[in-house]
Structure formats: C-alpha cells, structure tokens
Amino acid sequence: MSHAGALARVEAALASATRVEAQLHAFLSLDPAGARRRAAELDAQSGPRGALHGLPFAVKANLCWSGVETNAGSALLAGYRAPYTATAVQRALDAGAVALGVTNMDEFGFGSSGENSAFGPAHNPWDLARTPGGSSSGAAAAVASGSVAFALGSDTGGSVRQPAALCGVSGFKPSYGRVSRYGLIAFASSLDCVGVLAPDVERVASVLGAISGADERDSTCLAEPPSAAPAPRSLQGVRIGAPREHFGAGVDPRVAACVRAALSELERLGAQVIEIDLPHTHAAIATYYVVASAEASSNLARYDGVRYGRRERGEGSLQSMITATRSSGFGAEARRRIALGSYVLSSGYYEAWYVQALKVRRLIARDFERAFERVDVIAGPTSPSLAFALGERSADPLAMYAGDALTTPASLAGLPALSTPCGLVRDGSSDLPVGLQWIGPHGADELVLALGAAWQRASAHHLARPALAQEVLR
Amino acid sequence: MDSPTPSASGAPDAAAVERALRLARLAATPLEGQRFAPEFERVLASFSELARIDVRGVEPLATPSARGDVLRDDLLRPSLEREQVLANAPQPVDGFFGVPKTVGGES
Numbered sequence: 001m002s003h004a005g006a007l008a009r010v011e012a013a014l015a016s017a018t019r020v021e022a023q024l025h026a027f028l029s030l031d032p033a034g035a036r037r038r039a040a041e042l043d044a045q046s047g048p049r050g051a052l053h054g055l056p057f058a059v060k061a062n063l064c065w066s067g068v069e070t071n072a073g074s075a076l077l078a079g080y081r082a083p084y085t086a087t088a089v090q091r092a093l094d095a096g097a098v099a100l101g102v103t104n105m106d107e108f109g110f111g112s113s114g115e116n117s118a119f120g121p122a123h124n125p126w127d128l129a130r131t132p133g134g135s136s137s138g139a140a141a142a143v144a145s146g147s148v149a150f151a152l153g154s155d156t157g158g159s160v161r162q163p164a165a166l167c168g169v170s171g172f173k174p175s176y177g178r179v180s181r182y183g184l185i186a187f188a189s190s191l192d193c194v195g196v197l198a199p200d201v202e203r204v205a206s207v208l209g210a211i212s213g214a215d216e217r218d219s220t221c222l223a224e225p226p227s228a229a230p231a232p233r234s235l236q237g238v239r240i241g242a243p244r245e246h247f248g249a250g251v252d253p254r255v256a257a258c259v260r261a262a263l264s265e266l267e268r269l270g271a272q273v274i275e276i277d278l279p280h281t282h283a284a285i286a287t288y289y290v291v292a293s294a295e296a297s298s299n300l301a302r303y304d305g306v307r308y309g310r311r312e313r314g315e316g317s318l319q320s321m322i323t324a325t326r327s328s329g330f331g332a333e334a335r336r337r338i339a340l341g342s343y344v345l346s347s348g349y350y351e352a353w354y355v356q357a358l359k360v361r362r363l364i365a366r367d368f369e370r371a372f373e374r375v376d377v378i379a380g381p382t383s384p385s386l387a388f389a390l391g392e393r394s395a396d397p398l399a400m401y402a403g404d405a406l407t408t409p410a411s412l413a414g415l416p417a418l419s420t421p422c423g424l425v426r427d428g429s430s431d432l433p434v435g436l437q438w439i440g441p442h443g444a445d446e447l448v449l450a451l452g453a454a455w456q457r458a459s460a461h462h463l464a465r466p467a468l469a470q471e472v473l474r
Numbered sequence: 475m476d477s478p479t480p481s482a483s484g485a486p487d488a489a490a491v492e493r494a495l496r497l498a499r500l501a502a503t504p505l506e507g508q509r510f511a512p513e514f515e516r517v518l519a520s521f522s523e524l525a526r527i528d529v530r531g532v533e534p535l536a537t538p539s540a541r542g543d544v545l546r547d548d549l550l551r552p553s554l555e556r557e558q559v560l561a562n563a564p565q566p567v568d569g570f571f572g573v574p575k576t577v578g579g580e581s
Contacts, residue, residue, distance in 0.1 A: 128576045175540045190537040219544035220537070286521035304499070306571050311564035319499075322527040329502045334499050339514060343486065343494035356524050358534030363527070363536055397513065400521055403568025429574060442540065 006039035006054030010098050017100060017147035020022040020468055023125030024145060025122045026138035028061050032142035038098050038373045043441045049415075050096030051210050055149035056444075058103045058142045063089050063152055063194070064183035065099065068450055069128035072185045073105040073135075076329030077119035077310045081086050086183025087218070088152055088194045088211040095210035100148055107331045108300065109187040111135050112403045114163075115394045116333045117289055121389070123168060125177040125466040127217040133163030136197065143197045146469040149208050153302025156187050157288050158382075160195030161419040165382035165435020168421045168464055170452065171197045172204045175442050176414030177222040179208070180215035188295035189220075191288075200462050201420060201452035208445065209259050224225050226445075236270035239375040245281035246380030246406050258434040259381045260402035262422035262461075266379075269458050276447070278367040281409055283360050288408035290344050290357035297341025303329065336397065365413040372441045377451055381406055382419040382435035386427055405439060416445040418452045421461045433464065486515060 001216040004012075014032050017321040021027055035056065042054055059065050060254045062072040064082035085093075099205050102192060106116035114121040114137030122137040124130040125145045132141040136153030140163030143151050155173035164171025172195055179194040186192060194211065215221045242263055247256045304313035305325030314324030330338065344353035371378060384405055393399040410417040422436035440448035455463045486494075491511045502510040505544060556569060565572040 080562050083554050083561065102523060105484050146526065177540060183577040190539070219546075220539045220541060222540060280527070283523060283527060286524045289517075290521060301499075306573055307559075308562035313574075316574055318478045318576050321574050323499045323501055328502070335498075335502075336510075336517070337512060338498045339491070339500055340517065343490065343518070346494065346497055352525065353521075356527075356529065356536055357531040358536055359529035360527050360533035362528070362532050365538065397517055401517075412535075412538075425564060429520065435534055442538070451575075 004054075006042040006098060006185055007036065008054050009054050010035050010039040010100070013147055013149075016145065017142065019396060020125070020145050020147065023128055023468070024048070024141045025120055026103055026145065026147070027058070027101045028071065028104050028119055028138070031068065032108065035098050035100050036201045042096060042098070044215065047049070050084045051206055052092060053121040055097045055099045056100045057092060057359050058100055058140050058151040059089055059138055059146045059201060060151070060322070061102045061105050062109060063186040064185070065089050065378065066195065069167075070102070072109075073117040074326070074330070075105045076303050078118070082183070084183060086194075086298055087096055087180035087215045088352065089183065091211045092152065092207065096132055096317065097150075097210075098242070103107065103142055103151060105137055105139075106135035107334050108185065109135040109159055110296070110298070110333045111155060111336055112158070112356065112400055113149055113388070113393065114138070115390060116331055118331055121151055122356055122413065124387045124410045125396035126168065126432055127387065130165065130342060130430070130432075131390050133166035133383070133387065135159040136163050136195070139197050139240055140164055140169060140171070142170045143199060144466060144469065146173055146465065150196060150203055151350050151384055152211070152375055153195050154184055154187075155193050155195040155321065155411070156191045157292060157404050157411045160197060161407050161417060161435065161437060163421040164197050165421075165437070166387040168433030169194060169199055169421050170204050170418065170450065170464070172208065172460060173211065173416065174208060174445050175222070175409070175416045177220045178210045179418070180218040180221045182217035186299040188292040189294055189299065190295060199447055199458050201418065204418070205449045207342055208449070231450065232457075233454055235266060235451065235454050238451060239378065240266060240271050240273050241276035241371050241375030241378040242273055242277040243276050243281065243371070243378060243380055245278050248404060250402060251384040252380060252386060255381050255384065255386065255434050258423040258425055259436055262436050263379060265459060269455070272340045272467055277374060278370045278371060278409065280360065280364045280367050281405070284364060284408045284412065285405055287364060288404065288412060289340070289401060290353055291361060291412070291426040293337045293341035294354050295341070296346050297338045297345065298446070300334070300338055304449060305329075308453065333397070361412045364409050368409070368439070368441075372401045372409045376446060378439040381405070382437035382439055386432040386434070410439045413442070416440045416448045418448050420452050420455060423461055424464060447449070486518060491515065
C-alpha cells in the first residue's frame with residue numbers, strides 16, 4: 001500500500017465513485033466537501049497516525065452518522081438526519097478513516113438483492129444487469145468498483161457475506177457482540193452484527209481491530225479488548241470441515257465445483273479437509289425468517305409517524321394516522337415481514353411458531369458445537385447461486401429467501417463468518433465471482449481472519465476485479 | 475377479541491392474516507389487492523417443516539449473546555438536546571411531539 005496523502009486518496013476515491021455512480025447506484029449520498037475537509041486535516045496533522053489513516057470508506061445507510069441522512073433504504077425514513085454517530089462509524093473515523101458517503105441497501109436490511117431499497121437498486125459491477133446481492137448492496141458494489149478502501153455494513157442473516165460473495169470482495173460478520181450495535185438501526189437484535197467489506201482480508205482485519213471492543217452503550221457488546229491484527233499463520237495442519245449440506249440440493253453445481261476446487265487448493269497448502277454434517281441446515285431459512293421477522297416486528301413498531309420519519313394523516317385519528325403512515329411508508333417486503341413477525345408472536349401462535357423456532361435455533365447452534373469438536377473451521381459456499389438478474393426473484397419471496405440458506409446458520413448461532421472470493425464462473429457473457437465462506441467457533445474471529453488472510457497470501461482469486469473498477473487504492 | 479385456533483403448522487386462514495396486519499398497524503395497500511394474504515400464507519406454509527422437528531427437551535435459544543443481563547448504574551447522564559430530538563419529528567408542537575387529538579373532539 002502506498003502512503004499517498006489522505007487528500008490525494010480521497011480525491012481519487014471521489015473521482016472513481018462519481019465516475020461509476022450512474023451505473024452502480026451504490027451510494028444514496030456522497031459528501032465530497034466533508035471528505036476533503038477531513039482529509040486535509042489529516043494531512044496537516046503531525047504525530048502518530050491512526051490504523052486507518054486516510055482510508056476512504058463508505059457507511060451503510062442503517063448506521064447513524066451525525067447530521068447525515070440515515071434512511072436505512074426506507075421511504076419512511078427519507079430525510080431523517082441522525083442526531084448522533086454509531087460507535088462503529090465513530091471508531092473508524094477516530095482511527096483516521098475518511099467517510100465518503102452513505103451506501104444503498106434493502107429497506108431496513110430486508111432483502112438479498114438490493115431491490116427492496118426505496119431509492120432503486122444498486123447494480124453489480126461485474127454485470128450491471130445483475131444484483132450485487134444484499135442487503136449491503138451499495139457497500140459491496142462500492143468496494144468491488146474500487147471506489148472505497150472499505151465499507152461498513154450490517155449482517156443479520158448474510159447481508160455482508162452474500163453481497164461480498166456476489167461482488168468478489170472479502171466480507172466479514174464478526175461473532176455476535178464483537179462490534180457494538182449502538183447506532184445501528186435495529187432489524188433483529190439477537191442477530192444484527194456490524195460487519196466489514198474490503199478488497200482483502202488483511203484490510204478487513206485492520207478495520208475490525210479499529211471498530212471492535214467493549215461499548216457501554218450496547219449491553220450485548222463483548223468486553224474483550226479490540227482484536228489486534230491477526231498474526232500471520234500457516235494453513236498447515238488446519239482442519240477444515242466441509243458440511244455435506246452446504247454442497248447439496250439448491251446449490252448451483254458450478255458454485256459447488258468452484259468451492260470444491262478451492263478446498264483442494266487449501267489441501268495442497270497443507271490443510272486437512274474433513275467432510276462433516278450440519279444436520280439442521282435444512283431448517284435454517286424457516287428458523288431465521290420466523291425469529292428475525294418476530295424481532296423486526298417488535299423493533300419496527302417505533303415507526304409510528306410520531307417521533308421521526310414521514311407521517312400520513314389517514315382519516316384523522318391517532319390509530320388511523322399510525323396505520324396510514326406505516327402502510328404507505330414501508331415497502332412490500334417490510335410489510336410482509338412485520339406482519340409475519342406479528343403473526344408468530346401473537347396469542348395462540350407464539351408457542352407453535354416463535355418458541356418452536358427458538359428451539360430449532362438451539363439445535364442449529366449445537367450442530368456447530370459438535371462440528372467444532374472435530375474441526376478448527378468450517379468452509380463451504382457463501383451463496384448457493386451466482387449473482388442473479390435484477391428482477392429475477394423480486395416477485396417471489398421464497399426464491400429470494402432460499403439464497404440465505406448457507407449464511408443464516410452462522411447468524412442464528414452468533415458465529416464469526418467470512419466470505420472470500422474463490423474463483424470466477426462464466427455465465428452468459430459475464431465472469432461472475434464465487435465466495436468461499438469460512439465459519440469459526442464463537443469468539444474465534446481472529447482465527448477465521450488469519451486463515452482467510454493466509455489463503456489470500458497463497459492465492460490470487462481476491463485480486464480479480466471487474467473491468468469497471470479503477471485501481472485507485474494502491 | 476379474536477380467539478385464534480392454535481396451529482402448529484399449515485397455512486393460516488384469511489382472518490388470521492387480517493389479524494396479524496391489524497396487530498402490526500398495517501393495511502394491505504390497494505396496489506397489492508388480494509395478493510397479500512395468499513402470498514403471506516404461502517410463505518408461512520413453507521416454514522411448516524419447523525413443526526416436524528423433534529425439540530423435546532431442547533431449551534429455546536433467544537440470543538447467542540455470551541453476556542447475561544447487564545445493568546449499569548442508574549445515573550443521570552447528558553443526552554440529546556430537545557431541539558435535536560424534535561428536529562426529525564414530522565409535527566413538533568411547542569417543544570413536544572404533536573399527534574392527532576385522541577380525546578375532546580377534532581384537533
């Protein structure tokens with residue numbers, strides 16, 4: 001990495017972001033003046049430099065950034081300016097990173113394609129007719145196009161890992177509680193994690209080092225000290241579990257073959273690949289959508305047109321105003337999930353649906369615990385499919401949910417999980433990236449990142465960039 | 475009061491969907507027309523495999539958090555200024571959040 005001045009880097013990043021924005025729609029807003037001002041300040045500083053000094057980055061639209069429109073991709077929050085800054089964003093800023101703008105996303109994180117953004121979808125830099133994945137759509141597109149050095153996202157059921165896979169970048173969901181959720185607009189509180197997307201795992205690790213660690217403003221935040229840059233380690237003798245269920249029905253054979261080839265490469269580098277079973281994988285989507293929707297219905301009850309966001313008058317009464325506001329402010333997928341959550345939490349259905357799902361969640365977590373008695377880390381595909389065409393699944397929620405089959409298990413269990421690029425597959429006239437997902441035991445974030453970094457030191461998959469990208473960051 | 479029939483699996487009926495929407499303070503938009511309920515039922519029906527999983531003796535897992543209940547000292551701390559809080563309100567009234575009148579006739 002060069003040591004260009006912060007302002008020079010920010011100018012290059014702004015030029016790149018501006019050049020490709022009309023094609024990608026990765027950003028909901030850019031702040032060129034603020035970024036230049038901050039970069040100039042950094043260049044004028046003497047003394048020790050922060051770990052992220054001068055790195056231009058992007059903020060997902062559900063992470064509060066004081067004074068900036070933080071709308072979570074929702075029409076209901078259009079115009080909402082956060083009165084404070086999320087801990088993760090503040091720590092990145094404190095470490096010397098320069099925030100460039102706010103990235104596009106599925107409304108409140110409800111989606112896997114970016115198409116549920118109230119402001120129009122982002123596009124995949126590898127093929128503009130396809131989705132970049134979601135819900136951190138703009139974040140992945142911005143990193144893949146080379147416009148930013150990293151992006152902060154959020155991952156509830158795969159929203160960092162899946163877009164990272166579909167856009168050919170590295171994306172990490174930490175162990176639950178590793179990064180403060182303070183200032184993250186809540187979707188499902190027992191699943192939400194702030195995550196990082198970057199061109200390579202080393203960068204992901206340095207960002208995690210800056211943003212993780214105890215925060216008294218999030219009572220679920222772990223008290224452990226911030227993770228340091230993981231020490232380089234070898235893949236020699238590492239036991240990698242390959243879950244049979246992650247290569248089975250529903251997984252595009254081309255994706256499975258690409259990931260199998262990557263596992264063979266890891267074997268040649270000294271790792272031992274062991275077939276394992278995660279027998280409740282088949283129940284992950286149902287479990288996730290019951291639990292996450294239940295929590296979402298509770299968290300999103302706050303959008304009532306009283307304290308923030310838009311208001312529709314309705315027929316004049318308070319109840320009518322609230323119903324009219326929510327019905328017109330939320331998009332179709334948000335309404336579906338909120339209704340689903342209300343249903344599974346309601347009297348008469350609570351035990352049969354919500355509590356049952358929580359018990360199956362325990363079984364899914366146990367599957368992992370048992371697997372980690374035999375292996376150090378688990379690896380398989382991140383997404384069962386390649387980047388699909390925009391519009392292909394938007395009318396069929398079940399087809400969209402199916403794409404979360406391999407990322408939701410680690411979310412339900414609260415485990416650290418990383419997606420790294422592992423090859424390209426030709427589809428039609430496009431080369432499309434495939435992601436390899438690494439899952440570690442709870443708290444083993446550094447191990448997962450160290451193994452991902454070791455793999456990237458010995459391979460070149462992560463260096464593939466879409467033609468659209470301009471190398472502004474090296 | 476509604477008295478739903480507890481169901482371990484299968485699709486909910488239209489009245490149950492209607493009730494869920496009402497609880498969530500939502501109304502199906504005219505644009506969605508009659509599509510919302512059948513689609514909702516189809517989604518829920520696809521999750522019915524949960525009911526077939528043997529969970530005898532399994533405790534629910536509500537959160538993967540490694541921390542138990544965490545309490546802080548009950549101390550007054552600086553907070554946002556009133557103006558900041560009201561800056562995003564759709565209808566602030568004299569330093570408060572304004573809402574339609576609920577008693578005493580039209581506002």
